[in-house]
Each structure stands twice: as C-alpha cells, then as structure tokens.
Amino acid sequence: MRRREFVRTGALAGAGLFLPRRHWITGAPRAASVLVPMDDAQDEHLKAYGLAFRSLDRGDRGEWLLNYRNGSFLLPATDALQRDATLAGVSLERVDDGTVATIRGEIQASNMDAIPLEKLPKVAVYAPPDAAPWDDAVTMALNYAGIQFQRVWDPEVIAGGLEKFDWLHLHHEDFTGQYSKFVITSAGAPWLQAMMQLHQGTAARLGFANVADLKRAVAQRIAAFVERGGFLFAMCTATETLDLALASDGVDIAAAYADGTPMDPQASSKMHWEKALAFRDAQLELSPSLSSFSDIDGHQVNTTERQPLGAFSLFNFSAKIDPVATMLVQNHRQVIPDFYGLTTSFRRTRLKNDDVVLADETGAPWVKYIHGERGKGTWTFFGGHDPEDPQHAIGNAPTDLSLHPHSPGYRLILNNVLFPAAKKKELKT
C-alpha cells in the first residue's frame, strides 16, 4: 500500500467510519489492557518504545494513542509484558474495559487517534563494521530501548540486501565519499587513516573506481528502497550528503583526495535536484578543506559562520487527517533544545515544496525535522548528531542514555522506529 493511501485510510478510520472489529479496537471484555503513559507520569520514556516493540515481537497487538497523554500505548496485559516492564522500569497503568471505553470516547472527541500496531518492522542500521555503538544516536536509542536491528553496510546494500528490511537508518555517513571532509584538517589522525583504508578497500572489492562512486551507487539503492515502500530515517550528515549524492549523478562534487579529480567548480549549477529526496538549489561548498558540504545546513558548525544553538518546536498536526506526521512528533515536550551535527539543520530556502516540516526554530531561516514521500515509501530527516550531546565533538565521552531516560530528542528518533509498525486499519468491505 502506498503511504498516501495509508494516510488517507488512517484518517478515515480515525474519524470512526471504518473501525474494524478487533479486540484491540473494541476492547474485548475478556482481555484486560495496560496503558503505557507517555506523559510525565512515565519513568522510562525511551524504554517504553522497546516495550511496545517487544510486545509486537511476542505476537501481541496494540495501539498507539496519538496525542493521548503525549502518545501513550495501549497494550494487552500479559505476564510477559508485566515482567518486561518491571525489568525495564517502564511505568504501566492497568485499565479495565470501562476505562478503555472512556479513553476511546476522549480520543474520538479530540485531536487524537488510535493507530493499530501490528507489524514488527525489520530494522536495519547503515553503519561501517568498525563503528562504535556510541557514535550513532539511533544505534544508542535502539540498544537502550531494547529494539533488535541488523547492521548493514555498502556490501549488503550493493548486493540488494535492503529488500529484507522495512526501515533503514542512516547517521553521519558522508555519501559524497569525502570522509566528512576531514581529510585535510585531520590529516595523519589514525582514525581517519583507518576510515579511508576501510572505505577504499571496500570500493575496490565491490568494483568501484573510488569511494565517491561507491557512495553514490549506495545512495541510489537507498533511494530505490524508499521508492519501493521502505521507511528511511536519516540524521546528521547522512541527510544532506544523501541528497547531494543523488542529485550529483554525472557531476563531480568530490574533492581530489576522494576521486582523484578536483570538484567541478560549476557543480552547483549542474545538479539534478529532481533526483534528490528533500532539497533543491543548494550551493555546494567548493573548498576541499572546509568541513561543510553545501548551504543546506543552516548552522555550519565547522566554519566561521557557525550559528548559535537555539531550540526547536514541534508542529501540531491533525491526528485524524495526518496521522503519519502526528506519529513522528509524539512527545511530552513541544520545545526541545537544539544540538549540533556536521549537518545541524536545513535552510528553509533549500527545501522542496512538498516537504513536510515537523519541527523548526521559530524565526530562524532553518528547520530541524522534515518528512516526505518518494514512490511508495517515506523519508524523515532529523538534523544534528546526538540530542543529548549538543556540542558533540570527536573524542567526546559517549552519551549514557540511562541518564536521559526522558530525552525528548531521542523520543523523536524512536517515534520513527515504531512508525513502520503502525499498519493501516483494514477497511470493511
């Protein structure tokens, strides 16, 4: 089913026109339920997502109550769930059928909706084999919440390995093949040398002339994954460079150290933005030593034009008409402190017209969190590297999520992981 249809049918069902007769919708009297509150009553917001995920893994079905107590979950009360919640420290509230009926009434009468959770998504994280688990906010969030995933990298993607997955995450990978443009500024650093060796060896093994070519091919396969109905979630540089790689088909945008030839000085005017997912008309950064790719990023953290961090606000959407966007912004905080990444934000002037802005900084020329469709699938881009390490720098101590169990920034990441678990409500025929 195309995402557009999903949105439409979800909205209709939410409006009460096509409620399926399922026990998790009607509240069968024999099965008691538990509510996993996601407002300030919750002790472990992040692990609550893992609890819902593992409940699906055990074959249970549940509901995501959009906008009800900041995106709570209604799950069947089982011994396994109770044990899991106790171990994880997730707060539960037992609710009887009468209470469930009251909740449904409130949902019906408000900007809320109940989205069935019934499909366990197959999750992949794109990361090199030597990546530390602490260097990627999504890997950290998945590990902390206890959500299973598989790691994939260039060989798997080139071999068509994305077919097996519903959801793919990209983090701070540089799809322009320029090693995040640290080659000149960090020349001689052992981590950089190791990174270059690994990438160059992989490109050679897979039959590509250079890393830039390999990464463009990987980007194109990722775009095809989305076209076929996949869910893509990207953060940090992966957002900007994925689009630059897609739009630069036939254009040399890589510095000489990446592909042996200098970047085409006219590259900006030769880009094919129709191939990009989210951005348009960006001016590419010409300097090979400046750790910036283009003017898509509003904050330019590694340049003299670095902009200070502010706070971003989540948008409110109509849960019944626009449940996808609503799912992605479920949170117990509406204003969240910003955080840097090699790509921190997205300039408004560089967004395509049909991009959906999920969060922005009021009055600033940039936005933080965007979403869109491509073919049968969807993509979501979130700027910045680590929501709980706003100044993130190479060598910083890893983030310990047990110290941030209520992190609203990490909640946004986990909304994305659970989003593919939400399935369209079946229509009565």
Place this chain on the structure above:
Amino acid sequence: MSLKRAALAGLALIPGLLTAQAQPNQTNSTTTPLGRALMAERNGAYGDAATQYATILKTQPANVGALLGMEHVLPRLDRRAELVPLIEAALAADSTSIGVFGVAVRAFVVAGFPDSARKYAERWSARAPNDDEPYREWLEAATQVRDLAQARVALDLGRQRLGPGALAIERAGLLQSAGDIAGAALEWVAVVKATPPFREGAVGQLAQVTPIQRGQVRDVLQRDASPEAHQMLGLLLARWGEPAEALAMVRSALPSAPEAATTLLRALLEELRLRFDKPSRLATAATLEAIAQREAGMATAGTMMEAARAYADAGDERNARRVLALVSASPGAPAGMGTAASTTMLQVLIAEGKAAEAERALAALGNQLDPDEHDRLARRIAMAWVRGGEFSRAAELIVHDSSTEGFDLRGRLRLYRGDLAGANDLLKQAGPYDEAREQALERVTLLTLIQAIGQDSVPALGDALSALERGDSTRAIRGLATLAGTLKASGAAETRLLAARIALAIHDTAGSLALLHAADAKDAPAAAAAARLAMARISIAGGRAADARGELEQLIIDFPGSALVPEARRLRDSIRGTVPGGG
C-alpha cells in the same frame, strides 16, 4: 581576536560610546550612521545593520568600521558572498589601509580564495615589514576554517620574511593541531627559551595531548638537555598525576637564582594543589619545604608550617615532626605559630596512635583553639582511644560535643559497648546528613542494622564492631556470623550482609558469597535485595555476566519496590551493553 582586530573593533565602537556618555537617557545609536548600524547589529537586526553599513560604504568604501560590521552581519544573513566585492571596492579606494587588509585576508580565507588571502597579507606586510600581524591574521583565519595546509603556508611565508624565530607560538600550536606532537613539544621549548614567562602557557597547551601522545612529549623533553625542557616536563608530570617524578624533575632543573627557583616551585605547587592522594601530598610538602628554604623571616616559618601540615596530612609523621622542630627553633616564627605547630604535632600524635600524649597536648592548648577545632581534635583522639579499647576514656573526651559528628561518635561508642537502644537514640539525633557523605551512609547502615535486630542490648554486636574498628576484620566477621545465628530473620540477614561486606573488603570472595546467600532471605526483603545486588557485582567482577544478569533480574522482579532497583537496572543495562562503561 588579535590585538589589532580588537583595536579596530574598539575604534568602530567609539562613536556609540561617546554618544552614550553625552546622552545617558537615549540609545547610543542615533548620532552617527555607524553608531546606528552598530546598534542595529547589537540588537540582532542584521538586515537593518547591513543596509546601514552598505549606505556608509557607498560613500566611504574604505571605512573600516563599516567593513568590519559587514564582516559580522553578512554571514548571519546568508549573504557572505557580498563581502568580497565590498572588499575589492575598499581596496580600490584605499590600497594602503591596514584595517582593510585585515578584513580582506580573513574574508578571502573564508571564501576559499587562498591566493587572494596571500596577496593581501603580503601587501599588508610590505606596509609593515617588521610586523608579524599580517601572517598571524592569515594563519589564524586559516586555522579557524581548519585549513591547516593554508595555515602552514602562512606560517612558512611569515617566518621566511621575518626570521626563523617569528610566529613561534603559532607554529607550535599548528604542529600540535596537525598531530605532530614531537615537533610541537620542541617548538614550545623554543618559545619558553625565548620568553620564559610563557612557560605555564606552553605547559597548558602540551598538557592537552591525549594520554597516548604523552610518551612523545616526555621523550622529546627528556632528550632536550635544557633546563627549560626539564622544567616543563616536571610541571607536565605533576599535571598528569606523577607527583614524585614531577618533583624530582623540577628539582633537577631548579634555577640557581632563588627568585626564579621559587617561581618554578610555586608553579609546581599550583599543579599539585588539587590532588589529594598521598604521593601528591608528599610532593606538596617537599615543594613547600623547598620554597621555605628560599624565603626569609616570617614567610619561612609560615611556609614551613604549611609543609609540616602537608606531611602530617600525608601520614608522614617523621618528616612532620622534623619540620615542626625546625619551626619551633626558627627565630623568625611569629606569635601564634606555636599554636599552629602544636596543633600539627597533635595530629601527628593521633596518627601515631599516641592517644594519651595527644590528649595532654590538647589540654595544653586549652583556650588557644577555636572550639570547633578543639572538638574535631577531641573526636580524633577519642577514635584513637577506641582503637585501643578504651571506650570510657573516649566517651569522657566527647561528652559535651553537641555537633553532628559528636552525636555520631557517641552513638558508635554506645554500639561498641552493645547498647543498641542508646546507640539508636544518639545516631538518630545525629541525623541522616553529614559533611562527609560516606559517614552519613555508614550511620544509616548502622541504624538499619540496629532496627533490624530489634533488641536493646547485644554485647556480641559491640564486640564485633569494635574489633572491626581496631582493624581485626576476621574477628569481626566471625563474631557477626555467630551472632546472626541467634537473631530473628531480618536482624540475622542484615548482620550477615554486614559481615559479607567486610569479607569482600578483605578479598574473601568465597566467604562473602556464602554470607550473601544466607542473607538472601524472603522474610528479610531489604537485606535480600542488597545481597543480590552484591552477588551480581561479584559475578561481574568474576566475568560471569550471564549470572549477574540473572541475579539482577531476579532482584528487580522479586523486589520491584526496593530502593536498589534503579541501581540494579543500571547495572543490567551495562551488562547488556546498552549504556557505556559496561560492567
């Protein structure tokens, strides 16, 4: 910001400041176009500021204040490309302005035009041939955009023009940024040789290398035979936590002039100041003594006193006594120094376990001591009596002490005598807080134990705890284990838990585990949860992560309301590798 840039920025601010002085009730932006533009910039109205700066530049293309303003605001408006034509116009209008050159060099570096940056740095240098500022400006701008290759070109050209000693600090910093640690260390030594007051700054820079790179710095500084290199190494070693080696290195490189030697020793003292381990305290004491030897009059006696205290704090009674004797014999010792010396001597006596002598010394000091200090010393002497088994002498010393610590110690004394009811009252009066968190935790643990046992008098518990206070852990464990067999469930479990902790502290893991298993009793849930957490920690320490995980999960499931559950969850997450610092 370089001095020149700061000066230029200051010039630009002057109109506004003058206005503010003349018209205090009005904003300072209204009298001159530049002032208005500056005020708009300060208020964050960058678009307005840019318009006003542009207006000025139309008639005065080389106005440095307006050009600097544009340099600040255009990037914020995403219009940095507009800066280059403005600079070209400024240079056409005035090809000799140093202010314009500065903006030009920075702007061309940022815009990615290194050749233009170089051209204007060289033109600037031609106007001021003995000034290193043009190259420093270029180098700093290139470093800011992390273009180390360009920064290197700026540096090399600058040194070519001005001589090999020029831009030494910048060269050292650049080498260090590029990862050439050995080269940087050598260059920093050269900087310090040329300008000795830069020594602490150079040490501060070199101290930032990673632990792995420290070896390279050490090798370079050791191989260099100059005293400057060894002085720097001494200070670095102190900062890296090697106080004894630091002291030896500094001593080997002490300048012969007393003033310079004292300056170096005080720098070492500063490095050691925030370290409280025994080797650091000893190094501190020896450094203070060395400083005192280079001082005269009252200052000598004061510094010697500090040295004696530092020796006493480090537990080096022999040297503390030796230095105190020197203070007593010092003709320059000021009034009051005798009290300080006696107090320090008293601490030495306590540390040596000579309670009777210490008590006499305290009595001799009489009213010379501050009451709080008197009580503190009395408590320390009382503990020395306790360790000797003299509970009555100890109690007499602190009978009037109404501080938290006084109640705590009196409560413990009751406990050592087996008087649980009296101990309970006094420990409760001491309350749950203390300056030392550890002391407060110990008190809570003792109160929990007393309440779990639930009897007024248990002499066997007093025997076991006083044995522990005397350092006889084996007797304490045996006594507690035997006692546990005579108590009801919760008292028995808490007593075994305490015995298990003592056993673990003396590395008797098997004995500790046996006691913990015995303490894991259903009808003593608080002790059982603590016992399981302790068992999990032992399993982790033994590399049995799966066992630990099982123990922790059982703890969480069986005792979800226990105060230890959050800690158990954290430990479980560490084992699962879902939070850093596993295990």
